[in-house]
Each structure stands twice: as C-alpha cells, then as structure tokens.
Amino acid sequence: MSTRIPATLIAGDGIGPEIVESTLAALDALGAPYDWDHQTAGLGGVQAVGDPLPAATLDSIRRTRLALKGPLETPSGGGFRSSNVRLREEFQLYANLRPARTIIPGGRFDDIDLIVVRENLEGLYIGHEHYVPIGNDPRAVAMATGVNTRMGSLRLLEFAFEHAIAQGRKKVTIVHKANIMKALTGLFLDAAYDLHARKYKDQIAIDSVIIDACAMKLVLNPWQFDVLVTTNLFGDILSDLVAGLVGGLGMAPGANIGTDAAIFEAVHGSAPDIAGKGIANPTALLLAAALMLEHTKLPDLAARLRNAIDGTVNIDKVRTGDLGGNANTEAFTKALVARIRNG
Structure with a gap:
C-alpha cells in the first residue's frame, strides 16, 4: 500500500x-x-x-x-x-462500462447483476449533424451521420469479452439493429461473431438480440442476460434502462476506459x-x-x-x-x- x-x-x-x-x-x-x-x-x-x-x-x-x-x-x-x-x-475512452447490481432488495426487480458495455466514440452519437434549408426555413431538414468502424468495434468487443471473462461471467449478448441498419450495426454484429470465433469461443458464450426486443426482454425477464455489449446510442439508452432495474441513476456508476x-x-x-x-x-x-x-x-x-x-x-x-x-x-x-x- x-x-x-x-x-x-x-x-x-x-x-x-x-x-x-x-x-x-x-x-x-x-x-x-x-x-x-x-x-x-x-x-x-x-x-x-x-x-x-x-x-x-x-x-x-x-x-x-x-x-x-x-x-x-x-x-x-x-x-x-x-x-x-x-x-x-x-x-479516446472507447469503452463505457456500466454495471448494475441490486443493493437494496425488495424492489420491483431483485437480484439484478448486469453489465452494459457501450462503445463510446462512434455510431450515431458522434454529432455529425447538419440542417438543409428549404425556402425560407433554414432548418427545414435535419440530418445526422453515424459512423462505425471495424477497428473501433473490435477494440470495444475485445474489451467486453476480456472484462466478462475476468469477472467470471457466462455469456455476452450483442445488441444491434442489423435487420434495418444493415451496414452501421451489421458491421458491429459481424465483428462480434468473427472475434468470438477467432479468440473466445472456448471461453465464453455469445448470442445476439435486436435493440427493441432487448429493451422489452430487460423489463420482462432481465435475469436472462449477463453482459450486454452494444454501439454508442443503444448503449446510452440501455445503460439507463438497466440502472432503472436497480433503483435509478443514483445507484449507477460508470467507467470510461481507453488505452x-x-x-x-x-x-x-x-x-x-x-x-x-x-x-x-x-x-x-x-x-x-x-x-x-x-x-x-x-x-x-x-x-x-x-x-x-x-x-x-x-x-x-x-x-x-x-x-x-x-x-x-x-x-x-x-x-x-x-x-x-x-x-
């Protein structure tokens, strides 16, 4: 010491x-x-x-x-x-770590012990936005650009797998919207399965869920999840949802970790x-x-x-x-x- x-x-x-x-x-x-x-x-x-x-x-x-x-x-x-x-x-604090654990029993949900790992630097959250004027309205159209990279996805996913294994967790769930946002979140989903197959298939289980279904399942049965890993905007929303399961943001710590x-x-x-x-x-x-x-x-x-x-x-x-x-x-x-x- x-x-x-x-x-x-x-x-x-x-x-x-x-x-x-x-x-x-x-x-x-x-x-x-x-x-x-x-x-x-x-x-x-x-x-x-x-x-x-x-x-x-x-x-x-x-x-x-x-x-x-x-x-x-x-x-x-x-x-x-x-x-x-x-x-x-x-x-370059690319990993946002948000654990949620029940401290005071007897609430609406009990025995919650979840971890949300959120990508912190990419996706729709990066603020690449602009307005398109039409006629006399300078803000007639608002546009935002989301950017995910394979390198950014892989470093976040590697952090998530390593952290989950170090914490003795059993399963990592990839949360995405690749059914609609096929490129932006499809890249993240593909990178997850590729990395898991190459490096972690014998160390921890993996599955995936669409973001809207994940939100519903977290309310219906949060105990089916262990570690959730996702892109920036989805992670921002889900980490607060998960905090709500254990009493709110007053019980929610956060870590932003980079190299x-x-x-x-x-x-x-x-x-x-x-x-x-x-x-x-x-x-x-x-x-x-x-x-x-x-x-x-x-x-x-x-x-x-x-x-x-x-x-x-x-x-x-x-x-x-x-x-x-x-x-x-x-x-x-x-x-x-x-x-x-x-x-």
Missing part, C-alpha cells in the same frame, strides 16, 4: 462537490493510496477560467491517466458542448435543484470509486467499499431520502466510514 497513485479529481457541478467529499472520506477510511490533483470542468470551468474543459484539467489527466469526477453541467440546446463527450474524445486513460464517474446529473442542501445520495460515485479501485489493481479495497455500502443501507438502515430513508449526505457518510473502519 506504500506505492502512491496519482489521480485527477474533478468535483463537478451542482451536487458534485458534496458527493465527491463523501467519496473521498470513504477512500481515506480504506487507506486508498491516491494522490489527488484537484481540477475543474463543466460549468465550474466556465466560471473559473471561461472554459468548460480547461487546459490544466486536460494536462492533469494526461499526466495521471486516471480521473474521478462528479457530474458536469451541460446546457440543453445551445451553450457549450458536453465536457463528458469531449473528455471521451480527447482521451491511455480511464475516467470514473457518477452517471447521474448535477441536480442543481438540491445542490447545497446536503441531501444528495453519493452511492453512484462511491460505486464508481470501487470500479476505479479495481482498475488500479486494488480489488480487495473495492470489495470492502461495496460491502460497506451494502451494510450501511441494509444492516444499519442508513439511507438518503431517495432510497426511502431520512439520512442526509453527512449522516450517510459517517455511517459508511464507521462501517469501513469497523470492518
């Missing part, structure tokens, strides 16, 4: 600083060996230096190759472009309506920190953190308001830290 690990810390906007403070308290209690470089982005970056993604923040992540961040505010419609998307592009950097985050928004009230639920960012611990080869600490979260909400019954409790962020954090320290 003596080797220190440099890491960039972005508190984020809205409730970001509150849930980051809670997460740092838990990591300190675990003795996690991170040396934090505090940086800013999103609305905080605009307010500080006039840039939603300051050069100092990018330089820090290039140096540390590791970041933990709170939610960043992005205006709808106009304003500045999403800092989250820009970070993925800047560091040279990895960024871990709470995937929910900045919730400006409750910012500063001390009632935010830090669980999503805490679970993201557990993913970060695993990524930095500290799986024992990750397991201790997850076990402490489980114990805090289920044994100690300390829960924030969105989980049906009455604890504020500080009380939840104190209970979690006590559970970590008391083992």
